[in-house]
Amino acid sequence: MRTLKASPEGLNKIKEARKEKGWAIDNQNWRREASKILEPKKNWEEAERFAVEIGTWKRFLKGEAIKVNTFKAFCQVLELNWEEVIHRIPTQPSCENSIAPSYQDWGEAPDVSKFYGRTEELKQLKKEIVDERCRLVAVLAQGGIGKTALSVKLAQEIQGDFKYVIWRSLRESPPLEKLLTDLIKFLSNQQEIELPDTVGEKIMRLIHYLRSSRCLVVLDNAELILQSGVHIGNYRAGYEGYGQLFKRVGELAHESCLILTSREQPKEIRRLAGETLPVRILELTGLQEEAKEILTARGIAGSEQEFRQLINHYHGNPLALEIVPATIKKIFKGNITNFLLTSKAVFGDIYALLTEQFERLSETEKSLMYWLAINRESVSYSQLQEDVVPRLSEENIIEALDSLSWRFLIQSTATGFTLQNVVMEYVSDRFVAQVIQEIQTSEFHLFKTHAIIKAQSKDYVRETQIRLILKPILEYLLKTATKRRIEQKFIQTICQLRTEESIPRIGYAGGNILNLLIQLQTDLSNYDFSHLTIWQVYLQGVQLRQVNFAYSDLDKSVFSQSLGSIFSVAFSPDQNLLATAGTDGQIRIWQVSDGKQIMAWQAHGDWIRSVMFSHDGKMIASGSNDRTIRIWDSQTGDCLKILRGHKDWVWSVNFVLGSHLLVSASSDHTAKVWSIDLGICVYTFNEPEEQVWSAAFSNNGYTLATGSAASVKLWNVWTQQCVKVFQDNATRVRSLSFSPDGKTLVGSSDDRSIKTWDVDSGKCLQTLQSATTTRLWSVKFSPNGQKLISGSADTIQMWNLEKGECLMTLQEPQHRARSISCSPDGRIIAVGSDDQLVRLWDTKTGEPLRTLQGYTNR
Structure with missing residues (x-):
């Protein structure tokens, strides 16, 4: 089918002639007068429909190609010489591939005069089709994303590079032989009437024309020739020949391009496609900023944030964003936020599309x-x-x-x-x-x-x-x-x-x-x-x-576990396991991934105050009110050692990095360092006047910190001498923790304060005041040393150490959070409380991930 379009100079002439005529663009007189020229025998004065559509008239005004007779008729209505208006493609007689004025058949191609975004996609497709001469290009995406509109817009913009342009929809699932007949007749200028009998021969005749001239063939909605209810890519019964067509077009050398659009990928495309091959795939995604134009064109107003939320809600799907404005305006008085808060995202045509x-x-x-x-x-x-x-x-x-x-x-x-x-x-x-x-x-x-x-x-x-x-x-x-x-x-x-x-x-x-x-x-x-x-x-x-x-x-069900108050929680080094212990005297091991308890054993006959994994994850240490420290095999729960020597409750235990040493703190006014291999106490540090509530070992292996009622002391393990005393505290220091680099010490106290000290100088670096109204039971450094996590009766807080600011507050129920532990990657906080719960929190979002729950056994 021969087509013509206006040149840039011709468009200026059309514009001036239209102004002289004095009719508005949408005035029906343009189409009525053109219809009189095209079909003079009909009476067009009272007609409601004309021989030409409004879309054709608008394409003419935009300089897009339309049928020759219609082009000439519009020029006659405008009183213009059509030969002075048309766009002429320069010919180069010496070039074999010179392109004469094109023949075009747009079939049921929709009007894309309103087209949004896709600048990068159009640029990529033009490069692949025009510059790199790709033979077969598939544009793939979910429904409503704009594949059809993009294919039409693309074809319009590159039509000058092809002698023949034909656009066809496969929505009605035409048999392949009918489609091939249609294509061959068009590409042969209706000269080839007698066609071969077999599909294979017809495909080769099509290839002949694709080789003879530069042709652009667009097939839209290819998913409708594919089989539903089975694995993707297979063809409906009777449509298997399409696979042969795509294979031949992709494999055989020719000068043309076939563009497919589809919600599903035909299997031949996957086999043939590649970044440097003549068959390519473009996976189309939703619109971003350009999608706002769809909404504003339909009368939707709002803030940038509201537009962004609405667009993200529908992942930039143009069809969905064309549908929702009517509901937003009619039901929600144009308020985007109210629509997002109270309305379902799926309704009407969106529901039908997804169905x-x-x-x-x-x-x-x-x-x-x-x-x-x-x-x-x-x-x-x-x-x-x-x-x-x-x-x-x-x-x-x-x-x-x-x-x-x-x-x-x-x-x-x-x-x-x-x-x-x-x-x-x-x-x-x-x-x-x-x-x-x-x-x-x-x-x-x-x-x-x-x-x-x-x-x-x-x-x-x-x-x-x-x-x-x-x-x-x-x-x-x-x-x-x-x-x-x-x-x-x-x-x-x-x-x-x-x-x-x-x-x-x-x-x-x-x-x-x-x-x-x-x-x-x-x-x-x-x-x-x-x-x-x-x-x-x-x-x-x-x-x-x-x-x-x-x-x-x-299987896969979650029951209540028999838990008492949780005094201590600890992650394994690989963070796959969590150990908990408390008033029931049992140690329990939980899988972090699903919260399933995988092991439990009676570890002590009294309350367990502290539990800790060794740095290689093979052992667990526990300290109890029964005055003993016990070392356990983390895989079997077998007791490996019982360390005796404290004369009162053992408040905390910590393994020393890089050695088989353990440090403990007790109400008997001492902190002790133990040899795990020998099962004996190797050093004792005395606090004659105060109970030792907490103890921590620096990663350097020789600095011990102890916390009592009014002070924090640093000890040199090898000399057993107190090397520094921090007297900034007036109440019990419940918890101590060294930074990973050993340069900073942090402590939490009954006065609700958190203090950090420089280990070398002994200077108090800062004092943070917790939002809680009760004592702080626990404080820990994050694994990277940049944050602190503190726990009290009702509040878990995360702090930016450098700025001294609270980053996040996790509200705990009104039961004391006795212990906290941060996973080695810093992503999860485990909190053990008096309400027999162990809660896991996401440190990034503050969301509760999981609760390990039981009933009291006290």
């Missing part, structure tokens, strides 16, 4: 999408493999994740995979709706294969699972039935599950029911959960009087 994409997934892909929504945060493929029921091989998991990534429905992170906010909301809502339906009909699938909460998740993640998944399920059920009816329904389901479950028993239905009953605040007394799989149930603090769990599989 269209989700329903194309295979069953395995759908299962993983549900698990990613349940997990809420980035999760590794190995964790997904652990979650999925029935179990899948690692290969199957990786294959499904790969497929989802090329459907652009999941995000890859440093720690695994997750979902965008909008996708996560959609999948969560779909999951909730499906589970509700299954409970009502007693036809269970997802209810068996997926957990509605994960008991071993971080605290804030589990709370989000309860709020967004478990509670909505329960709230809907309570709208349709009474609490008693729901409980009876679940009892019947338990019996049904017990009858159905086979060996081996797997699944989440039993655990889901128990979690729902707990949220329903059901009295569980005498409930029978025997012979069931009870996975991922959170039972901390739940009364389980006479509940029957006989022969049940309780």
Whole structure:
């Protein structure tokens, strides 16, 4: 199809002629008069539709190519000589590849007169197609991201480099033979009518024309010729020939370019594509700053922060940002913040778009999408493999994740995979709706294969699972039935599950029911959960009087542990384990990753005041009110040594870096240094008038600090002499800690102050006043020595040491925080308290990660 467009000089002539005519740009007279010229036999005076569309008129005014007859008609209406208006491509007779005025067929290409951003993407594509002569370019992205608009805009901007330009949509899934016929006829100027019989021969005829002239072919919506419900990249029955087409176009030499847009990647593209190869892939992402123009064009006003939050909420998806303004204006009176706070992100056309994409997934892909929504945060493929029921091989998991990534429905992170906010909301809502339906009909699938909460998740993640998944399920059920009816329904389901479950028993239905009953605040007394799989149930603090769990599989569930007040917590050097000890005389070892207790033993017959891992992680030391210090094998819990010599409570124990020495502090007015190998005290440091409440060893191996009621002293271990006395304290020094470089000492006291001293000069560097109203039990340096962490009865604080400023305050309940420990990488703080809780906190966000909970045993 022959086309013409105006030159820059011609556009000026058009502009002047339009002004002389006096009609507005949108005036229908332009199209009416042009229609009279194009089809003079029709009466156009009363017509509501014309022979030319408004979009064609606007393309003409912008200098874009339109059909020859229409171009001439518009020029005649403007009383211009069309030959003086057209853009002429200079010819170079000596060049084989000279391009004559182009032939164009834009098919159903949409109007892109309003186009936002994509400057860098257009630049990259032009370089690949025009300069590097790529044969096949795939523009891939999730739905609504702007692939179609980009393909049209790109084709318009590079049309001058091609003799033929044809744009086709595959939305109606045309059979390949029909498409090939269409392309060949166009590229042959309608000269080749008799075509070969086979698809392969037709493809080679197309290649012939791609070699003969510089042609640009754009195929939009290629995902619609691909098979849904299976692994990505395979073709629908009857459309397999498209794969042959893409393969030939990508592999064989020619002068042209085929551009594909798709939500999914055809398998041939992956095999052929490469950064230096003639087949390329552009993965299109959301808009950033340019997306603001979409919102303002639709009458949305707001602050820069509000615009940024709204754009980020939808990951810059242009279609979503075109849809939401109407709701923001109509329902929320134009207030972006109120929309973000109170409205669901997924509704209307956004929901329909995501449904269209989700329903194309295979069953395995759908299962993983549900698990990613349940997990809420980035999760590794190995964790997904652990979650999925029935179990899948690692290969199957990786294959499904790969497929989802090329459907652009999941995000890859440093720690695994997750979902965008909008996708996560959609999948969560779909999951909730499906589970509700299954409970009502007693036809269970997802209810068996997926957990509605994960008991071993971080605290804030589990709370989000309860709020967004478990509670909505329960709230809907309570709208349709009474609490008693729901409980009876679940009892019947338990019996049904017990009858159905086979060996081996797997699944989440039993655990889901128990979690729902707990949220329903059901009295569980005498409930029978025997012979069931009870996975991922959170039972901390739940009364389980006479509940029957006989022969049940309780894997992945979290129960209350028998904990007393927690006087000491300590991370292992590899930070995988946490040791806790307190009033019950037991040492407990927990996995930091999931909060699971993996070992416990009765270490002392009295309270344990201090517990500590050795620097190689192989031993644990404990100090107790029973006046002994005990050394334990951290792997087995076996007692290796009992160190006797203190005459009163042992308040603290610390291993000495780089040696088999241990330092302890006691109420008997002494600090002692012990040889672990020999099991004897090698040095004793006396404080005749004061109890020694705390002791710390510098990493230099010979400086010992002790804290008493009114002073802090530094001792030289080898000479056993006191070398410095810091008398800035008027109350008990409960905790001491050396900086990693040994140059600074910090102490916390009953007067709520934190003091730091220069070890060499003995000078008090600064005094920090805690926000607490009670004594400070503990203070520690962060592993990099730049921060301090302090703990009191009600407050955990993190301090910038250089500036002396509080960076973060973590509010503890009104029970004394007895001990704190910072993980070796500085990312987690463990806090042990009198309320029988051990809490893990994220030092970056201040979020509670996990709670190790029990009931009092005192």
